[in-house]
Amino acid sequence: MTTAQPESGPTVLRILVGSHLRQLREARNITRDEAGYAIRASGSKISRIELGRVGFKLRDVDDLLTLYGVTDPDDRAMLLGLARQANAPGWWHKYTDVLPEWFQVYVGLEEAASLIRTYEVQFVPGLLQTEEYVRAIAAGHLSVSTEEVERRVALRMTRQQLLTRPNSPRLWAVIDEAALRRPVGGREVMRGQIERLIEVTKWPNVILQVLPFKAGYHSAEAGAFSVLRFPEPDLPDIAYIEQLTSALYLDKPDDVEKYVEAMERLCIESDTPDDSVELLSRILQET
Secondary structure (H helix, E strand, O other): OOOOOOOOOOHHHHHHHHHHHHHHHHHOOOOHHHHHHHHHOOOOHHHHHHHHOOOOOOOHHHHHHHHOOOOOOHHHHHHHHHHHHHHHOOOOHHOOOOOOHHHHHHHHHHHHHEEEHHHHHHOHHHHHHOHHHHHHHOOOOOOOOOOHHHHHHHHHHHHHHHOOOOOEEEEEEEEEEEHHOOOOOOHHHHHOOOOOOOOHHOOOEEEEEEOOHOOOOOOOOOEEEEEEEOOOOOOOOOOOOOOOOOOEEEHHHHHHHHHHHHHHHHHHHOOOHHHHHHHHHHHHOOO
């Protein structure tokens, strides 16, 4: 039966409920098209429901449970209750004017993760950026108003609160030296950003490593990516790869394992956390 941790957000709940509905459908050998017909929809709608890509109509969930032979009142009540919770908007809902739909999924997953492993080559990871650094990046976009810049800054700062909340996730970040050498916003902004990175290395839930230029060719030739792990036993690890106008969310074990292996090799190829602090200090002196 689907389980969820108390900190689970609506994104994770949608995925968990959708996954359980898929298991129930497959156990009855019912096709997506047949399930879609039962709720006056299409097979593609069932696919989106099972992947957690859309919210739930409780009437649809109720009809599907009947179709799948779920008659126990407690089981029905639990799944309908989770579906109702999954429809609640996350805190990021008020930022949809500056938050692309394809990234809203990531923010929801990030909110519920127990471990976030990330590799960045162009920028400092979003969860570790200073306000001034975020503002400089946001202001660099063409045709962005001052109001929108500040909205983007507020969104990023709110995201970062998950690292200091109770039961915060662990963040293991590998940052390419190129991101630390690339000037963003000028000398003072970069100095403040490097100082911030040195500060967070002292946090108990943050591990930070720098992949130095001297490492040469490395394991992440495809670019930046993240791997998220969740406390829910029913939810698999997810690899996230951001593109210019969209993102990939990989949850098939074979796909995710390749990214986990790449991350493990990056950690070996990078400076140790202590050596990374020394490199950060040198970069700070040179900035």
